[in-house]
Amino acid sequence: METADLRLARDDDVAAASWIKPRLDGSFGAVTRHVPVGYAAYVRICHPVDDETGRQVTWSAVAAATGRRAHPTMQWRALAGAARWAGSDPWCGELAPPELARLCGILAQHTAVPGSCFFCLWDGWGWLPRTVPAQVHHGDRDYVLLTGPLHAALQLGDRPRPDWFLPQSPNLFWPADRAWCVATEIDFDSTLVGGTAELAHHLLNDPGLDAWPVDPDDSLAADADRLNPLD
Template identity: 35%
Template sequence: MDAVSGAEGQWIADALERYIGKKGYFGAVAGVIPDTFEAYARIFHPVDEMNALGPGLRWADLARTKNTVFHPEAQFHRLARTELYGRAEIDGRDVGQAPSGEIVQRELELLAEILAGHSMPSQDIFQAVWDGWGGFEPGRHNIPTGAGTTLTVAKGLRKYWVFRGSMAEFVRPPWFDAEWGRSEQTPNLAWPGDRSWCMASEIDFDSTLVGGTAELIAAVVHSSGLEALEVTPSSNLSSEGDTINV
């Protein structure tokens, strides 16, 4: 893997630029991932994933417990019937929200298998990591260095370090922590050299978005290991986007 110029991801910044200033920009799928793909999926990060008592819970299970509706624009606080950024009780278990800004390792591995099956073999896989994560900096902890410029999105709202590698390095980059069995930082953006798909884990979102062909998105949505639903570029994933569980 090597560090590359942010210019490699400029096509993403250009696509998102069209939505800056539009109503609902910060919550819309198209404000996070280019609107040029045939279909899109939202992968829900497991609820309370960091709880030491066990693995995270699925959002659909939370909805059944709280008698709410699990749907593409669902938001944790409304699904759980709690305040914004609050916690919830499920079967006597006090649970926190799903992690924001990064997909968990096991979901990344499952997603990579699907993406590999819908990608041209042996092509470059680019991944970009937000430059605001504490301790993540080229030159430290085996993080490649030398590219210089970052990818700037939304007039400086987000800046990312960009790296070029293989699908295997997408799952296990040089900064993968073998002791913990996970990446110290999963990508916030990723795409292949032919730009046939794109993955985005927005810093403030508790889910990961994937855009690609209808076949790819169907494979993501129907994966038994991923909790995912199909969304559209206009889907509102802001804290007010869940208008069903109000």
């Protein structure tokens, strides 16, 4: 992989990411263990799933089909139920390209510098060559730091040959003015956004995103669903 393939520049000035680690706080699974504290509002975007016919559906639709309750901190294992859901599971660690594109389109309207953003990509993805060492270290994760325009988030991924592209959403990204921050933890089946109340309102009312309001201390751990029991 060459950085030119990504249309992004590798950024060796880790100071651009130094503001994040001191603002990560909370117990295991907490929202602000993955996106920085201090934002006015936080939103969870559930990664899409397909039903047994291949039609994309929301987690609310899954809850209706399995007799469970949809709510902001619902967890997939409890929602789907043992042998209750015949469709696909959500992707972990990655927001699908259509939803990522929609998210970026909204994010661009809520920063003064959409052309100047930073992207952290987990260094454990198998397609990353070992010649691209990590520069940013947050908790148990190491990341490669890249910089470029916001729309370049859609150009991250593996290019095993010129006519074949396997997209990968960034695991952490933010604009230079820090107006918002987005995190897709590799073990989570949802993406977290911290930003203004206006941004949250925009996300929560977009019909193309399965978005839910969450609080900084809300847990997204696998066993955190208090309304739907695990089978």
